[in-house]
Amino acid sequence: MTISFLVSGVAALLLGQHQTNYQRIVVHPNPANGYEEYVRATDVVHNYKLSLLLSWTPGQYDDLRHAKEAVFEKPARGPGKWSDDDDQRLAYAKQLHDLDYLEIQKIASHDFGGALDLIRTGNLKQVWDPREKMDAETIFPELADFKTVAKLVKADAYARFASGDSAVGTKDLIDGLTFSRKIAGGNLISELVSIACQAILYGEFEDRLPQLTEKDSESMIKFAEASLAEPPTYLQALKREAAYAINSLDLLFADPGRNDDTQAGQENPISAYVKKMSPAEKRRAKELLSRNIGSYYDNLLRDMGTDESTWPTVKDESGLPPVPATITTIEDLSDAILNMMTPIHSQATLAVLRSRTQLRLLDLHARIIRFRWHNNRLPKDLKEVAPENLIADPMTKTTFVYELKDGGYRLYGRGLDSTGPIDLKYRRPANLPGQDDGPIPPLTSLSGSP
Amino acid sequence: MLLPLIALAIAAGAPAQQPKSLYDQVVMRPDPSNGFDDYIRAADAINDGYARVYMTWRPGDYDRLLKLAGNSTDAATTERLRLAKELDEGGYLGVQAAMAKRYGRALDLLRQGNQKRVWDPRSLGYRTPLPEVPVLYALVALCCSAAYTDYAKGDPKAGTRDLLDGLSFASNLEPNSMIDLEKGMAWEPILMNRFAGSLGNISEADSRQVVAFVDDQMQRPLAYASALKRQRDLVVSSINDIVTPGLKHREYETPSEAFTWTMTAEQRNQAAAAIVDGVNRRYSDIMQMLDGPESTWNSMRMEVPDPDDPVSDVDTFVRRYVEGFGVPGSMSLIQRERTSMRLLGLNARIINFRWHNNRLPNTLAEAVPKDRIRDPISDQDFVYEPNPDGTYRLYSKGNAATGIIELRYRPSGSGGNDQVPPPGISAQARG
Numbered sequence: 001m002t003i004s005f006l007v008s009g010v011a012a013l014l015l016g017q018h019q020t021n022y023q024r025i026v027v028h029p030n031p032a033n034g035y036e037e038y039v040r041a042t043d044v045v046h047n048y049k050l051s052l053l054l055s056w057t058p059g060q061y062d063d064l065r066h067a068k069e070a071v072f073e074k075p076a077r078g079p080g081k082w083s084d085d086d087d088q089r090l091a092y093a094k095q096l097h098d099l100d101y102l103e104i105q106k107i108a109s110h111d112f113g114g115a116l117d118l119i120r121t122g123n124l125k126q127v128w129d130p131r132e133k134m135d136a137e138t139i140f141p142e143l144a145d146f147k148t149v150a151k152l153v154k155a156d157a158y159a160r161f162a163s164g165d166s167a168v169g170t171k172d173l174i175d176g177l178t179f180s181r182k183i184a185g186g187n188l189i190s191e192l193v194s195i196a197c198q199a200i201l202y203g204e205f206e207d208r209l210p211q212l213t214e215k216d217s218e219s220m221i222k223f224a225e226a227s228l229a230e231p232p233t234y235l236q237a238l239k240r241e242a243a244y245a246i247n248s249l250d251l252l253f254a255d256p257g258r259n260d261d262t263q264a265g266q267e268n269p270i271s272a273y274v275k276k277m278s279p280a281e282k283r284r285a286k287e288l289l290s291r292n293i294g295s296y297y298d299n300l301l302r303d304m305g306t307d308e309s310t311w312p313t314v315k316d317e318s319g320l321p322p323v324p325a326t327i328t329t330i331e332d333l334s335d336a337i338l339n340m341m342t343p344i345h346s347q348a349t350l351a352v353l354r355s356r357t358q359l360r361l362l363d364l365h366a367r368i369i370r371f372r373w374h375n376n377r378l379p380k381d382l383k384e385v386a387p388e389n390l391i392a393d394p395m396t397k398t399t400f401v402y403e404l405k406d407g408g409y410r411l412y413g414r415g416l417d418s419t420g421p422i423d424l425k426y427r428r429p430a431n432l433p434g435q436d437d438g439p440i441p442p443l444t445s446l447s448g449s450p
Numbered sequence: 451m452l453l454p455l456i457a458l459a460i461a462a463g464a465p466a467q468q469p470k471s472l473y474d475q476v477v478m479r480p481d482p483s484n485g486f487d488d489y490i491r492a493a494d495a496i497n498d499g500y501a502r503v504y505m506t507w508r509p510g511d512y513d514r515l516l517k518l519a520g521n522s523t524d525a526a527t528t529e530r531l532r533l534a535k536e537l538d539e540g541g542y543l544g545v546q547a548a549m550a551k552r553y554g555r556a557l558d559l560l561r562q563g564n565q566k567r568v569w570d571p572r573s574l575g576y577r578t579p580l581p582e583v584p585v586l587y588a589l590v591a592l593c594c595s596a597a598y599t600d601y602a603k604g605d606p607k608a609g610t611r612d613l614l615d616g617l618s619f620a621s622n623l624e625p626n627s628m629i630d631l632e633k634g635m636a637w638e639p640i641l642m643n644r645f646a647g648s649l650g651n652i653s654e655a656d657s658r659q660v661v662a663f664v665d666d667q668m669q670r671p672l673a674y675a676s677a678l679k680r681q682r683d684l685v686v687s688s689i690n691d692i693v694t695p696g697l698k699h700r701e702y703e704t705p706s707e708a709f710t711w712t713m714t715a716e717q718r719n720q721a722a723a724a725i726v727d728g729v730n731r732r733y734s735d736i737m738q739m740l741d742g743p744e745s746t747w748n749s750m751r752m753e754v755p756d757p758d759d760p761v762s763d764v765d766t767f768v769r770r771y772v773e774g775f776g777v778p779g780s781m782s783l784i785q786r787e788r789t790s791m792r793l794l795g796l797n798a799r800i801i802n803f804r805w806h807n808n809r810l811p812n813t814l815a816e817a818v819p820k821d822r823i824r825d826p827i828s829d830q831d832f833v834y835e836p837n838p839d840g841t842y843r844l845y846s847k848g849n850a851a852t853g854i855i856e857l858r859y860r861p862s863g864s865g866g867n868d869q870v871p872p873p874g875i876s877a878q879a880r881g
Contacts, residue, residue: 101808102654162805164606164653207840210650213604214543373602376542408841 021046021142026130035130037122038183042145044115045152048085049092053108054151061097064090102162109156115149116156116172123178129186134240136248143193146183150176150197154204161211169208170216174223176201185233187240188343194233195355199426202358206425209365214373217366224363232308234352235301238345242297245341246290252337253282270336273327285330292334296320296342304349309394311353312416316346353395354422357413361424363390364400364411378409395422472497472582477571485622486570488563493585495556499526501588503533504549504595512538543602550596553588557596557612560589560619568622570630574680575688577696580629590616590637594644601651609648610656614663616641621667625676627684628776634673635783642790646858649797654805657798664795674784675740678776682733685775686726692771693718693725705761706770717764724764728772736776744788744826747781748851782851785827789846793857796822796832796844810836814844827852 020043026036052060068090071082096104109116131138153176160169177198184194205220212220257271277285299319304311323339324332367385372378382391382402391399393413401421403410413422420429471494477487503511512534519527537545550557572578593616600609617638624634652660685692695710713721739750755774761767796818803817804810811817814834825832828847836842846855 100806102806158808162654164655165604166606166651167604211606211653213651214602215604374541374543376598 021145024139025142027132028130030130032125033130034122034125034127034182037118037125038127038146038149038179039142041115041118041122041149042142044118045112045148046145047112048089050108050112050148050152052089052092052096053104054148054155056096056101056104061090061093064093102159105155105159105162108152109159112152113156115152116175119149119153119179120175123175123182127182129190133247134187134244136251140189143189146180146193147196147200150180150200153179154200157204157208161208166208166211166213166216170212170219173201173205173208174219177223177227181227181233185236185240187244188237188348191234191237192348192351195351198355198358202362203425205362205365206423209369212366212369214370217370217373220366221363221370224359224366227359228363231306232352232356234349235304235306238297238301241343242293245293248341249286249289253277253286269327270333270340273333281330285333288330288334289337292338293341296338300345307394308353308356309397311349312395314345314349316342316344350416350419354415354419354426357393357395357415357422358424358426360390360393361400361411361413361422364402365424368402368409368411378404380404472585475579475581479571481571483566484571485563485566485568486626488559488566489568489586489589489619489623490582492556492559492563492589493582495559496553496588496592497585500530500533501549501553501591503530504537504545504552505588505591507534507537507545509538509541543599546595546598546602549592550599553592556589557592557615560593561615564615564618564622568626570626574627574684575691577688577691583629583633586623586633587637589619590640593619594640597644597648601648606651606653606656610652610659613641613645613648614660617663617667621670621673624673625671626680628677628681631673631677635787638787638790642794642857645794646856649801652798652801654802657802657805660798661795661802664791664798667791668788668795672740675737678733678736681776682729685729685771689722689726693722704757705759706757706767709761709767713764713767721764721768724768725771728768729775732772732775743829744785745829745849747785748849750781782849785849786852786855789825789827789848789852789855790857792822792825793832793844793846793855797857800834800842800844810840810842812836827855
């Protein structure tokens, strides 16, 4: 695999093509770092064919065909230009047209399974983001592809379960979850991408519950127990977020207004103030901001503590100075920038808590399944399958809900007002405000978004 | 050490002390092409006196047995106690696995028999002993135990094969005689219940295997017709046994058997002729009914006469035999069995559809060929109700005699049974 990557890397350079994620991210290769395999996996999955396979629907080809017709037959009303790449996509979609969902999953698994091998190799190593410094100019091209990797894991697991090999299917999903959890902690974005990847795999686990065997349940319990014993990566991500923000100050002061919306015709008051500052003032302001950012995150981490049941009570605005009406002093500037740079933590915190709830639910589902195989009946209550500490739901400070109904059961966390009930597959209640599919950007105006 | 072992071996080999095997009792002329021989060997393999301990196990058996045993120290009791303790420690799954392991040879023989044609090698007479009958049920229980174990350990292919082996075994025996038919019909719901509890474990490949199995079963000649013909032949060939009393009074005699002692020779001749004639007519009527649509199979009055009703004259004696002819419980049992088999096939097609499309079919027509949607028993379509939670319910409306029929057998009036659906699944199946 390494040789093929080297060959493809050289070929890309010779042809003057875009760099691979691996080339962009891994400057000093380190065979001990599993992140490198993960990034290599993203280069495998960054492929239009896989994109079509993973988004396949029975109507995919017709939709693309109609889109092309719209461009060529009614150019005035068409959605845009039609490229050679689009033609390539259309041709591949035509090949997939007469297949069904299972066949599509099998093709994805067969043609892109190399990515999963890389994930498994990476899982066996220590994993850390190899970037030496992260600031507002840092891009994270691998993160979007990490979600594709999670979807590929799901496809492979589906094909395995369909063929009756639940042990490999379960291992797939656990490998996928291991990968998803290991990519977290680098910063807030990677934390949120990790959560998104985990959500994809928890959802697949819920769909596969009926197929899980006694042996599968043992593997799941082992995984969940080990994962729950690890400290949450979220706190580490917040610490790194502070460093990320401080690193980004240089850019802000070196090139004020670089991200201003010039079309609006109104200058950003922060940029306007910074442009007028002397180098000495800028140095002073940076020092002040560094202290304030550090202090803000220190306070945030102190307020949150290690007990996750207290996390929902920590509000975004706590620890933040008021937003100044105008910027006339360096202190005003610091307050304004701090408010601007600080991500909306409460949403991220909820996402983290929801994901940890799902991990606990996975553990309990596995225990229920194991119990059922051992006793040929469902447990009457959760106490029959798990100790008190595993039945407790820290997010709500209550216990998980287990309901026997119609010969089956439902297991869920009560959640909070802002999440609604949380099942293994999270279904956002329709009455809650919408949520972006992608991660929340940490630096709302300064960052080069991934 | 050697001497006592030899002594034991000699003792074990001594004909006077060794009970005759079922095989020796039943198979007079071995025929390697007859699967029935293998079935009887399988029955011998499981007939070691302990299968029942596994089959009837409930948690806490050891304590209960300990109380019952009192101070008894005989070898059999000691072994039962040891076994009960072992089973209690293993729990339900441990018991199923232990049974499947202990009687693996019996399962192999059953499978071997399934590969062959099966017929009862005996020329059955009115008083032919059937010593294998109480033992064969254990083989069905063994198939269920093996399936449970295989599904639990993640080998759904083997689990599905175990259950299909059980169904093959039951259906291969059914055409042999009315007794075998009744046994088969009693065993089939046990296997179907296990299937209903395992639908969630069935893979795409397994679903195809089940569909092929059901298609094959439904194409076979009706087992009842074959068993009926054999019963008629049996009545005709054994008519003298029927009208003639045994050599001595038995401890328990039905009123009909008791009446034979009171009949004159002339009355016996009269009764024999009337029974043969009545049975032949009734046979023709039933066969004619079976030629019609399945929905009309309840058109004949077929009730099991109460064997304890008094018999005081020749007419009643004759009527008892003629009315009891061809009644395996009731016609509705045959309809129920055939419908269960069809439902198994439909469930497998729905599961297959779901694997291929990652969703349940919206209608049965999406997953099932047109000619399989119609339910011959109710003369209406099978009912398929998908639920938003990914479960579905599939059933036949049945008829007045059968009531609603589902894959999971629910005796009328009961709230269900002890089979548990797969985790996360409601009472309905989840494909």
